[in-house]
Amino acid sequence: MKKFNVAVVGATGAVGQELLKILAERNFPVKSLKPLATQRSAGKQIPFGGNTYTVEATTAQAFDGVDIALFAGGSASKEFAIEAANRGAVVVDNSSAFRMDPKVPLVVPEVNPEDVKNHQGIIANPNCSTIQMVVALKPIHDAAKIKRVVVSTYQAVSGAGKEAIDELTEQVKELAEGKEVVPKVFPYQIAFNLIPHIDVFADMDYTKEEWKMVNETKKIMHDDSIQVTATTVRVPVYRSHSESVNIETERKITAEEAKKVLASAPGIIVLDDPREKKYPMPLFTSDRDEVFVGRIREDNSIENGLNMWVVADQLRKGAATNAVQIAELLIKYNCL
């Protein structure tokens, strides 16, 4: 089997670490690995596939000879993604920088795999909250055509990076010791609290996170007629985003049918047996690649309504796993 020179940009962060873990887990055909990060992290040792690699500072030259560059996100994407593509690497980018660029495919392998074929050097990985939602929406859309989605999110702190994870742990400890909590990563205390504010505020007082769910969904699903409104909320959970998703469809779909099409769709586990107290929860979906769907109910407040509860590990399926799956598609479709 052909092997590839792979660069991971942001290798020391929360998503970068997941990327390395998932490349190894899925036996991605790595010829050489180049872990890149900021100057501050250069020189760090990183284990991968039984060997140890030294983190290098990200520079334009670092991408020479690289076949696939997986960008974990952050400012490195704007600075280096185009440069990496110009030097011949195919970039899979987890930042929001290129997602809405019409020249850049925005891909969720369970939804629009063929879009990778149209890449011009960069493929964008969608926002974490969007990925898990569209995986669950796709089979419903295929079966009954989605007109409108009302989504409220319950997003884990790890979506804001490693320091956010530490911040939750520290705040809980400080509160137990009766100490004052001084928020650093989040605008307010997140321990035992909720913050209805993710990313910055933008048009119409929606946050960028909320707009991502609106706009990226249309692009990934290739359907501008799908109407989406979102409210995104940070919750004191370490890992896995949860979403309460209300759907209006063109044609009626019963809860029974919805369960059936979801259960047979790729990348989804239906966990829905109320009598047995079976429903998805963030605690039990972390470190998993699937999107978990439960609480599937007809919504009789409109003619063709459906409610569901969607939970997935946003560092894996919402970021790293999706990126590696895209890289796998690039190999499968011979697009490197």
Add this chain to the structure above:
Amino acid sequence: MKKFNVAVVGATGAVGQELLKILAERNFPVKSLKPLATQRSAGKQIPFGGNTYTVEATTAQAFDGVDIALFAGGSASKEFAIEAANRGAVVVDNSSAFRMDPKVPLVVPEVNPEDVKNHQGIIANPNCSTIQMVVALKPIHDAAKIKRVVVSTYQAVSGAGKEAIDELTEQVKELAEGKEVVPKVFPYQIAFNLIPHIDVFADMDYTKEEWKMVNETKKIMHDDSIQVTATTVRVPVYRSHSESVNIETERKITAEEAKKVLASAPGIIVLDDPREKKYPMPLFTSDRDEVFVGRIREDNSIENGLNMWVVADQLRKGAATNAVQIAELLIKYNCL
């Protein structure tokens, strides 16, 4: 001013304690106080208004001579509320036992105060999640007529009582010490987790908590045409329920207008200035009687859509404060 003989049933529980606190805070005209509870709690000493009272076991006879009996909720309501009313007390009941009884008014003083006049001995206090929602819905309904509501809740553990509060604290401690967590009150670990399951499962796989929001809203608002669908979720927050509320109205209401009517409505504080990071959060709304509304945004996914984020202390406005307000209305309207 005339004073009244008041009984508080369930005086030692989370809601009962709030009832006593609020009766004192609001200088309710108490002639005599009778704190009642289960046999197990009888004999306990409870402070109120500078004096100390001894908790008595709840019996039918205990209601003789009582003018107002505030029931905190639980099984005591079914057992003793009718008995108390038969003995001449007016019951304000926080349980779900009588809420949908057509002979029993279901009252939120900011929404349908006049309904107390129709009581036949029992007035029901609505479910906590419903109370804070209808307080926020009423001004919108008056201004633009609500057709449909899609609500997702983020409910604090104190909604499940004192033991639930302790359970969250203990679980956080056990996890910090690397110990195994064994859930007792909640079906699963609630620390750093979400449980999309409040009260028991019922028709169409909705929980009773979800049906309460559907049915109680129609009754309180006197409008069976208001369609509601709900998804209710327990979150690791101590106090104050939060709700992501999506509204479709008959007539267009802009975010600006919505803010204006909400700000001038009774019992509401609009906290909505995204640039200044001002929005309601459970941590900062606890121990308050008002319903806090923020993240007020037009929802362009439909013609007349509106999103808002509603947070309130569910032990106070969602239970005890609302009950005492009802008792105050009974005095005001001369209905005792």
